[in-house]
Amino acid sequence: xxxxxxxxxxxLFSFVYDYVRNKRKFDLVDxxxxxxxxxxxxxxxxxxxxxxxxxxxxxxxxxxxxxQSYRTKIYNEATIWTSDLKIISSILVNNTKAITKSxxxxxxxxxxxxxxxxxxxKKWRAERKVMAPMFHSKYFEYFVHVFNxxxxxxxxxLKSYEDGDAVDIISLIYLTALDSxxxxxCGEQIDALNNSDSEYVQAVTETINQFSSDAIRRRRxxxxxxxxxxxxxxxxxxxxxxxxxxxxxxxxxxxxLDDDAILDQVNTLxxxxxxxxxxxxxxxxxALGQHIDVQQTLFKEIKYVFGSDKxxxxxxxxxQELPYLDSVIKEAMRLYPPIPAVAxxxxxxxxxxxxxxxxxxxxxxxTLFVAFRDPSAFxxxxxxxxxxxxxxGGVSSRIxxxxxxxxxxxxxNCIGQRYALLLIKTVVVQILRNYEIxxxxxxxxxxxxxxxxxxNGVQIGLKNRVY
Ligand code: HEM
Numbered sequence: 387x388x389x390x391x392x393x394x395x396x397x398l399f400s401f402v403y404d405y406v407r408n409k410r411k412f413d414l415v416d417x418x419x420x421x422x423x424x425x426x427x428x429x430x431x432x433x434x435x436x437x438x439x440x441x442x443x444x445x446x447x448x449x450x451x452x453x454q455s456y457r458t459k460i461y462n463e464a465t466i467w468t469s470d471l472k473i474i475s476s477i478l479v480n481n482t483k484a485i486t487k488s489x490x491x492x493x494x495x496x497x498x499x500x501x502x503x504x505x506x507x508k509k510w511r512a513e514r515k516v517m518a519p520m521f522h523s524k525y526f527e528y529f530v531h532v533f534n535x536x537x538x539x540x541x542x543x544l545k546s547y548e549d550g551d552a553v554d555i556i557s558l559i560y561l562t563a564l565d566s567x568x569x570x571x572c573g574e575q576i577d578a579l580n581n582s583d584s585e586y587v588q589a590v591t592e593t594i595n596q597f598s599s600d601a602i603r604r605r606r607x608x609x610x611x612x613x614x615x616x617x618x619x620x621x622x623x624x625x626x627x628x629x630x631x632x633x634x635x636x637x638x639x640x641x642x643l644d645d646d647a648i649l650d651q652v653n654t655l656x657x658x659x660x661x662x663x664x665x666x667x668x669x670x671x672x673a674l675g676q677h678i679d680v681q682q683t684l685f686k687e688i689k690y691v692f693g694s695d696k697x698x699x700x701x702x703x704x705x706q707e708l709p710y711l712d713s714v715i716k717e718a719m720r721l722y723p724p725i726p727a728v729a730x731x732x733x734x735x736x737x738x739x740x741x742x743x744x745x746x747x748x749x750x751x752x753t754l755f756v757a758f759r760d761p762s763a764f765x766x767x768x769x770x771x772x773x774x775x776x777x778x779g780g781v782s783s784r785i786x787x788x789x790x791x792x793x794x795x796x797x798x799n800c801i802g803q804r805y806a807l808l809l810i811k812t813v814v815v816q817i818l819r820n821y822e823i824x825x826x827x828x829x830x831x832x833x834x835x836x837x838x839x840x841x842n843g844v845q846i847g848l849k850n851r852v853y
Contacts, residue, residue: 401426404461404462408462411747412464414742414745415459415466415745415748416457417742418742419453420452420456420459421448423459429458430460430461432458433460438835439832439833439841441833441834442726442755442832446756454469454470455468455469455473463749464747465488465490465729465748465751466751467751469752469753469754471786473738473752474752474754474757474788477752478794478795479788482796482797483733483734484732484736484750485730485797485798486507486730486731486733487503487506488730489731489749491504498657500650501650501651501654502514502651504654505650513638513643516632516636516638517629517632517633517651517801520629520801521801521804523804524625526804527623527624527702529570529805529809530705530808531699532566533566533812533813534699534700536565537562537812538816539562539580540559540579540816540817541820543579544820544821544848547848548848548850550847551826552845552846552847553845553846554842554843554845555843555844556665556667556840556844558579559663559664559668561578561582564576564656565579566659568656571628571630572598572601572628572630572656573601573608574604594653594656594657595649597656598653598656599649602630602648602652605628605630606634609634609635633647655802658800662724662725662837663724665722665724665839666715666718666722666806667810667813668844669718669719669722670715670810670814671814671844671846672722672830672844672845673717673718674714674818675823675824676770676825681818684710684714684818685851687709688819689853691707691708692815696851700812700815700816705808705811705815708815712775713773715814716775716792717771717772717775720758720759720790721758721759721768722838723792723838725754725837726753726754726755727752727753727754728751728752728794729749730749730750730752731747731748731749732745732747732748732750733747734746754791754792755834757789758789760789763789775790820850820851821851822849822850824847824848824849825846826847827846827847828845830843830844
């Protein structure tokens, strides 16, 4: 009995203690509207037993009910959710102190450890410097060379779906992206596209640590053998790179990276390299199936630049001559942002223009998928209209560059942005040179994870393209 009384006392004491300690934070957070709070648990009841799709609905509904910025509390954790582009850009771009990721990312840590996506502080800063050169423009030709090869494999694979039932294109593009990042990131050619059920490919996606450790061991032995990254593969391209080599040879703050840091970064690159770009590619194709007029205009541009030979390898120069493709990709990423939200843990009070505060020890979740449909920034926001990004006129020229940031912005922006865009462009061009996309199958049922997902894949139909 005595033990029960002491336990109840301790629990109550800790609630009161937390309440007093967090009172100032809660008072400031309560300046924002939000759903009704239950004693102690706050809004936990709103999220309990919700499926992932229901969470996306809940966030959309909450924005509708409470406006661009609202708050939730679960026990003593407070989150401010915002789709306000002014707040988003002021935090991401101008606030160099707001670099720590929110605890909402903690579920990634078992896989990615303290890699670039999840890490913070001095370690993140030093390792970002080591990794930035991986994406130098001198490697672009090599990237496109590898993407071409894997894009061609995808085109061949898709032959069996021609004029047939709907194909879940995203499931195949994940494999193409995986093949590309394994080759460029780890120096491994795994041909996941044609061996998706093999134990080896399952291992890359499920027990990533083992795959990455083996790849690091092999690259270390390779480099010790005095070979260079230019010995990679059988391709005849000048500047080649294997990302692991740069990690093995790099140093952060004058010291070589330790084994754990290298492993976390390889896992992070493999994770990012295979997950986000496929969302962009799949939704570009999906939107083109829904909007045949846009597809025709885009194909005209592609035919003008690439001519009629479907098998000519794509070059980096050609990819730079496709302004309409740029607009189509942007518009697809606006409606279906591959990273639907980013979040920070705010460590010092931030005063907003309207006088309210985002207090220290609060999470700030920035809902990009709501912000990119803000009608004041994007008129007729639910329409798929690539012309809004056409810089030579149209509604487009009015788009504030900070209003559209699918790769985030500021010090923690996407380090792989240019790699991603080259992959997206190469694969979209390869597919459109060979196939007409038609609308077929079910509409995607979206839900947010760290990356935008669809419960039933992304379904399209394919017809042979006749020139
Ligand atoms: C369409 C494709 C992609 C999109 C839309 C995208 C978007 C983003 C966004 C929004 C962030 C910021 C996340 C945050 O603040 O929490 C980010 C960070 C990051 N991305 Fe990407 N990404 C893409 C592809 C890639 C690729 C292909 C790679 C690597 C090969 C990559 C590597 C990273 C890394 C390492 C970070 C963390 C950077 C840091 O915090 O310093 N991403 N990305």
